[in-house]
Amino acid sequence: MTVIASPVPVAAPESSQSAISWGAVFAGAAVAAAVSLAMFVLGSGLGFAAVSPWANAGVAAGTFAISAAIWLVIVQWVASALGGYITGRLRTRWVGVHTDEVFFRDTAHGFLAWCVATIIAALFLSSVAVGTVSTGVKAAGSIISGAAQTASAGVGAASANGADPAGYLVDTLFRPIADQLPPAQPAPAGAADARGEALRIVASGIASGEMPDADKTYLAQLVASRTGIPVADAEKRVNDMLAAVETAKTQAKEAADAARKAASTTMLLGFLALVIGAFISAVAAALAGKLRDEDVPSTT
Incomplete structure (x- = not known):
């Protein structure tokens, strides 16, 4: 009897060519x-x-x-x-x-x-x-360098060049009432020193987030002594200025939050x-x- 072996399926050889074109x-x-x-x-x-x-x-x-x-x-x-x-x-x-x-x-x-x-x-x-x-860093470096030079030149020069936003708020504290000082009359002696001191007080309050009551009282007395207005009116000026600062900070936070979202x-x-x-x-x-x-x- 002859035995016929069944053919064993042989797998086709795998192609050496990559499947990726x-x-x-x-x-x-x-x-x-x-x-x-x-x-x-x-x-x-x-x-x-x-x-x-x-x-x-x-x-x-x-x-x-x-x-x-x-x-x-x-x-x-x-x-x-x-x-x-x-x-x-x-x-x-x-x-x-x-x-x-x-x-x-x-x-x-x-x-x-x-x-x-x-x-x-x-x-x-x-x-x-x-x-x-890179462009922003260069621009920021120029701004910081200019700010440092402005700071070294003094607070008065910064205000004169319009590069001191906080200085504007301080200037509102020392404004005379309804042409109290004639245009030809010079500013009172020590006005620049008072403004510089007030600016430092305000800057410290902005940095800490809140101005102490002692600084508010002293600032109101400083404004009253330099402008000749009553202390109560000076305190109102100080409070209005601080409210303007808080409003600006709130608007900046809202803008930053909107940008984040x-x-x-x-x-x-x-x-x-x-x-x-x-x-x-x-x-x-x-x-x-x-x-x-x-x-x-x-x-x-």
């Missing part, structure tokens, strides 16, 4: 990066047209941040879709590969194209940010835009790869 990946990434840059420039132009340096003009900070985040989502959607589609259509055709594996490779190629494009965009934005920060909203929506971009790029690459395989003519 880097040429298609870089081509799609270049398209996505270029489209992102073009739309970024367009969005910047629209943003500058919407904002205004004038008060009560242009869009609010919160509205601008939300609009910028929405535009970022649109940029990611369009750029990732185009980049992923180019990657899928240009990738090397795989022969003898299961359809599920083809789908996975296509989505992976789209995701890789999005990753490369995102890195390119991050490098571009980081270079822009470094240039902006706007930045937080922009960052969260920016993260969402990046996630959407990665998903769109992978889907577009899978769709383009399927269309490419369908377009290949069958050989008979």
Whole structure:
């Protein structure tokens, strides 16, 4: 009796060629990066047209941040879709590969194209940010240097140059009543010293966050002795000046809080835009790869 051995299935040798078509990946990434840059420039132009340096003009900070985040989502959607589609259509055709594996490779190629494009965009934005920060540091250094020179020149010179915001509030304390001093009459002796002392008292109160009652009383007496007004009126001037300081501090805190919220909203929506971009790029690459395989003519 002859025994016939059943054939043992032999696995096909694994191809030595990489499953990644880097040429298609870089081509799609270049398209996505270029489209992102073009739309970024367009969005910047629209943003500058919407904002205004004038008060009560242009869009609010919160509205601008939300609009910028929405535009970022649109940029990611369009750029990732185009980049992923180019990657899928240009990738090397795989022969003898299961359809599920083809789908996975296509989505992976789209995701890789999005990753490369995102890195390119991050490098571009980081270079822009470094240039902006460098310019800001130089400007800040100039401002600090100028402030130090102004401080060394004295409080009077700072007030004369208009570079002393706190000095304006102190000046309101020593204003005479209804032309009490004629224009040709010089200021009372010691007025500059009194103003300098008052400025130091106010600066100390601003730095500590609260002016002690003893400093308030002394400041009111100093104002009364130099202006000739009653002590009660001098105390009212001091309280009004301190109220103006608190109002300015509150407005600054509100502006900083609004900027913080706007930045937080922009960052969260920016993260969402990046996630959407990665998903769109992978889907577009899978769709383009399927269309490419369908377009290949069958050989008979």
